[in-house]
Amino acid sequence: xxxxxxxxxxxxxxxxxxxxxxxxxxxxxxxxxxxxxxxxxxxxxxxxxxxxxxxxxxxxxxxxxxxxxxxxxxxxxxxxxxxxxxxxxxxxxxxxxxxxxxxxxxxxxxxxxxxxxxxxxxxxxxxxxxxxxxxxxxxxxxxxxxxxxxxxxxxxxxxxxxxxxxxxxxxxxxxxxxxxxxxxxxxxxxxxxxxxx
Numbered sequence: 001x002x003x004x005x006x007x008x009x010x011x012x013x014x015x016x017x018x019x020x021x022x023x024x025x026x027x028x029x030x031x032x033x034x035x036x037x038x039x040x041x042x043x044x045x046x047x048x049x050x051x052x053x054x055x056x057x058x059x060x061x062x063x064x065x066x067x068x069x070x071x072x073x074x075x076x077x078x079x080x081x082x083x084x085x086x087x088x089x090x091x092x093x094x095x096x097x098x099x100x101x102x103x104x105x106x107x108x109x110x111x112x113x114x115x116x117x118x119x120x121x122x123x124x125x126x127x128x129x130x131x132x133x134x135x136x137x138x139x140x141x142x143x144x145x146x147x148x149x150x151x152x153x154x155x156x157x158x159x160x161x162x163x164x165x166x167x168x169x170x171x172x173x174x175x176x177x178x179x180x181x182x183x184x185x186x187x188x189x190x191x192x193x194x195x196x197x
Contacts, residue, residue: 001096003044007055007063015041018059039068046070051087056119058112065120067101074116077106079169079186085162088118088193089155098123101193108188123194147171155195165191 010016042055047067056064067087080103088101102119104111149164156164169189173179178187 003095004063006044007059010042010055011059016055016057016059018062018064020060020062039066047087047090048083050083053120061121061124063122065095065099067118067120069116072115075184076104076111076114076116077185077188078116079105079180079184080162080165080191082158082162084116084118085158085165088120089158089161095120098195101191103191105186105190106188109190145175147175161193 007016007018011018039052039054042057044053044055044065046052050070052068052070054066054068056066069084084103099120100123102121104119147168149168151160151164168191169186172189173187176187176189180186
């Protein structure tokens with residue numbers, strides 16, 4: 001696989017870092033003032049006119065991708081929009097293998113850079129497996145509030161997926177007792193898009 005070979009080359013050259021059990025993910029981009037995160041040399045492809053698929057600099061998975069907005073003024077505390085949904089579907093399906101898409105909205109939810117991005121990670125039996133195979137009892141026992149939406153065997157449309165996100169996002173706002181701020185800041189939340197194997 002050409003992408004995996006490129007990932008391994010970047011790791012070998014010390015340009016990106018890979019550790020299966022990182023203790024702390026470094027925060028690198030500080031106060032970006034509208035500039036796209038420095039991903040020179042890590043680019044894989046543009047996704048439409050709104051997003052860019054790149055390798056992550058600090059990787060807990062092999063490989064680990066970022067899907068960044070091309071607009072460097074977009075921030076990680078914003079909720080997902082329809083363009084984010086449109087971009088993650090072709091990205092996750094154009095890669096070889098089974099990928100999950102993660103979005104950490106805000107610092108409290110674990111984001112490590114402020115430029116709006118989603119992460120794509122390969123699914124493995126060890127990675128985030130609590131909801132696969134209908135293991136809802138594990139989801140209920142998680143130390144966080146979790147809201148889950150499932151679809152049938154066919155992939156939902158982009159519109160249906162976005163509507164589902166908005167419905168779940170409304171549940172987050174109610175649960176947190178917070179709404180949107182004047183700067184389009186959403187209550188902190190995490191989103192995981194996963195297609196069951």
